[in-house]
Amino acid sequence: MNPSTVFALILFVLTYVFMFSLQKIRPVIAVFSALIFVAVGSFGLFPDYSYTPLDALREIDWNVLMMIVGTMGTVYLFIESRMPQRISDKLISHVHSVKWLVVVLSLFAGIISAFVDNVATVLMVAPVALAVCKRLKISPVAPIICISVSSNLQGAATLVGDTTSILLGKAANLDFMDFFFVDGRPGMFWVTEAGALAAAAVIWWMFRKNDDRIGEMHKTEVDDIFPTLMLVMTVLSLIAVSFIPYKSNAAPGAFYKPDITNGLLCLLFFVIGLVRQIKKDGSFEVAAAAFKEIDYYTVVLLTGLFVVIGGISRAGVIDLIGSLLAGLSGSGSRGSVFLIYAIVVWVSVVLSAFIDNIPYTATMLPIVAVVTARLNEVGANVHPNLLYFGLLVGATLGGNLTPIGASANIAALGILRREGYEVKSSTFMRYGVPFTLTAVLTGFLLVWLIWM
Numbered sequence: 001m002n003p004s005t006v007f008a009l010i011l012f013v014l015t016y017v018f019m020f021s022l023q024k025i026r027p028v029i030a031v032f033s034a035l036i037f038v039a040v041g042s043f044g045l046f047p048d049y050s051y052t053p054l055d056a057l058r059e060i061d062w063n064v065l066m067m068i069v070g071t072m073g074t075v076y077l078f079i080e081s082r083m084p085q086r087i088s089d090k091l092i093s094h095v096h097s098v099k100w101l102v103v104v105l106s107l108f109a110g111i112i113s114a115f116v117d118n119v120a121t122v123l124m125v126a127p128v129a130l131a132v133c134k135r136l137k138i139s140p141v142a143p144i145i146c147i148s149v150s151s152n153l154q155g156a157a158t159l160v161g162d163t164t165s166i167l168l169g170k171a172a173n174l175d176f177m178d179f180f181f182v183d184g185r186p187g188m189f190w191v192t193e194a195g196a197l198a199a200a201a202v203i204w205w206m207f208r209k210n211d212d213r214i215g216e217m218h219k220t221e222v223d224d225i226f227p228t229l230m231l232v233m234t235v236l237s238l239i240a241v242s243f244i245p246y247k248s249n250a251a252p253g254a255f256y257k258p259d260i261t262n263g264l265l266c267l268l269f270f271v272i273g274l275v276r277q278i279k280k281d282g283s284f285e286v287a288a289a290a291f292k293e294i295d296y297y298t299v300v301l302l303t304g305l306f307v308v309i310g311g312i313s314r315a316g317v318i319d320l321i322g323s324l325l326a327g328l329s330g331s332g333s334r335g336s337v338f339l340i341y342a343i344v345v346w347v348s349v350v351l352s353a354f355i356d357n358i359p360y361t362a363t364m365l366p367i368v369a370v371v372t373a374r375l376n377e378v379g380a381n382v383h384p385n386l387l388y389f390g391l392l393v394g395a396t397l398g399g400n401l402t403p404i405g406a407s408a409n410i411a412a413l414g415i416l417r418r419e420g421y422e423v424k425s426s427t428f429m430r431y432g433v434p435f436t437l438t439a440v441l442t443g444f445l446l447v448w449l450i451w452m
Contacts, residue, residue, distance in 0.1 A: 001320070004046035008315030011036060015308060027297055030304025037311030051314050059310030060303055064166050066263025068117075068302075069294055071160075073270035074234055075120040076293040077227035077277060080286070084112070084124035085220040092128070093219075098136065099207045102143045105129055106203055109147045110154035110196050114161045114189075115235050118408035119295065121151040126415050141421050145431045146203050148412035149400040153199060153439050156396040157192040160238050163298070164361040164396050166262075171365040172388045175242030188389055191446045195397065195439035202438045206431065224280075230273040237265045298358065305362055313366060322370025337380050337452065340371065341390050345444050348394025349436070353401035361395045386451040393443035400436040403428040 015033040019026045034056065041051025078084065087108075095101045105125055113121040126144050133140035155162030159169045159176045165188075168174065179187045241261050250256035258264075270290075277286045312318060328340055344364075352360055368387045375382045399406030403413055403425055409432075413423050 002046075002048055002316065004049035005316045005320060007040070007046065008037070008049075008312045008317050009320075012308065012312050012317060027300035027304060030301050030308060032304075034304045034307035034311070037308060041311065041314070049315055051311055055314075056307045056310060060306045061167075061170065063260045063263040064163065064170070065299055065302060066260060067160075067166060067266045068163060068299060070263065070266025070268070070270040071234065072117055072120060072294045073290050074227070074231050074266070074273055075116055076290045077270075077273045077286075078116075078231045079120070079124055080289075081224050081227040082220050082222050083225065083228045085128060086222045089128075089219045092132065097213060098132075098138065098143075098210045099204065101132060102129075102146055102207050102210075103200055103204050105143065106146045106150040107196070107200055110150040110157075113151035113154040114157040114192075116161075116231070117295075118151045118155045118162055118406065119411045122148050122408045122411050122415070125151075126412060130415070130419065139421070140419065141416060141423055141427065142207070142431060144412050144416055145409075145423070145428055146435070148406075148408045149432050149435050150196070150199070150203075151408050152400050152406045153196055153397055153435075154192060156392050157189045157196075159242060160235060162396065163302070163358050164392060167358075167361055167365060168388060168392055169242075171369065172384060173246070176239040177242070182385065183383070185450050186446075188392060191389065191393065191443045191450075194446055195393075195442040198442045199435045199439040202434050203431075206434070226276060227273055230269045234266055234269045237269070238262055241265065302358060302362065309363055309366065318366045319370055322367050323374060325367070325371050327374075333380075334452070337375060337382055337386075338448070340375070341386060341448060341452070342444075344368065344371075344387050345390045345394040345440070345447075348391055349398030349401065349440055352395045352398035352406075357395045357399045357406060361391065364391055364395070383451050386447065389447045389451065390444070393440060393447055397436055397440045397443060400432045400439075401429065402432065 011033060015029060018029045022029065038051055038053055038056045040046065041049055041055070042053065044050070092101065092104070095104050105128065109121050109125040112124060116124075122144075125147050129143045129147060130140050133143060156165055158179050159165055159174065165179070169178075174182065174187075180189045181187055241257055244255065244257040244261075246259060247256045274287055274290060278284055309318075325340060325343070328336060328343070348360070348364070365388075368391050369384070372382055372384045372387055399409070403409050403423065409428070413428070416423055
């Protein structure tokens with residue numbers, strides 16, 4: 001192993017150890033590690049390792065970052081319009097017991113999360129659960145936990161549902177419709193929905209004895225549907241341009257879209273909605289509030305990690321890990337491929353329970369590509385989507401095992417804390433573990449049956 005590879009591997013491991021130990025300053029750690037990679041590569045401390053500031057800038061996926069900023073801004077305007085509460089009120093009007101309320105709100109949160117950021121989904125739906133629970137004088141802890149874990153699960157359903165899906169779509173060259181059907185086979189949408197239905201049955205079982213009746217609820221009035229239109233237009237535009245290939249995948253001479261197309265669209269509709277709201281209110285207060293609600297924590301964290309991943313890639317770490325994992329394939333038999341697939345899924349579940357799934361997915365995607373290539377070199381004939389979708393199943397659903405495994409869970413517990421409820425990890429896991437294991441096992445089996 002080259003000295004540069006050893007150095008990069010040690011720095012990479014230390015980066016994740018510190019990010020796990022010091023969760024509040026993860027972005028600072030990621031950026032600091034990125035600067036070390038660039039500094040070492042720029043000053044030529046290792047003859048076979050070069051990594052300049054310009055190289056680092058090229059490694060940052062600006063498209064993903066702009067999508068996150070633009071979508072979160074539009075979602076803030078959507079929430080402020082009170083449309084989510086109005087939709088929730090409509091759903092609740094057809095529910096007559098707490099048992100079904102939790103199931104319906106969980107599924108509703110999941111549907112929203114298939115198109116909107118998971119944290120934003122929790123911020124939309126959790127207040128509805130709080131209002132109902134206060135009225136019935138019951139604890140909101142369990143319902144809000146179920147809402148958060150359901151929103152995490154459904155983020156894997158579509159290309160725009162979660163940052164992990166966006167990262168996967170770019171790496172695997174998948175458009176919006178490929179999440180439904182790709183190469184004549186069912187995509188991640190159906191796998192995720194099957195897991196969601198199985199998990200909903202688990203939620204129903206856990207609340208089966210809670211038959212407290214729900215009376216009539218006040219219906220939220222909405223007098224501005226423009227933010228809703230902007231959010232819908234964002235999703236529809238992303239669907240439309242997903243059919244246009246990037247330059248790297250376009251046929252010679254064919255039209256292709258710039259790498260930052262999706263990000264520009266998300267920013268465009270956010271700006272349109274923001275300008276219109278400023279004009280309507282006659283002040284810039286909404287602009288300040290909207291920019292304040294953007295998740296800069298995730299933006300900075302991802303920026304640093306893109307550079308870190310570029311550094312370990314140039315140092316040969318990704319090829320090394322991919323080769324080691326692919327070495328388990330032996331002659332490429334079906335059994336050995338299943339072993340590697342199982343490792344990718346279940347290791348992802350365990351690690352995502354403690355490490356945010358966004359940096360983990362960003363790290364694993366290039367490794368999965370290398371593993372697939374190595375398997376096919378020994379004649380295993382593995383479709384890339386087997387490990388790509390397996391990674392998404394494990395990384396996205398695995399975050400629900402613990403309260404620190406996903407940003408949406410942290411946000412949900414923050415809401416409960418502000419209401420005076422301190423939730424222990426054991427309490428969260430009482431609901432998160434059966435939900436996660438049911439959903440992951442369902443997805444694990446379906447992806448294998450479909451893609452192998």
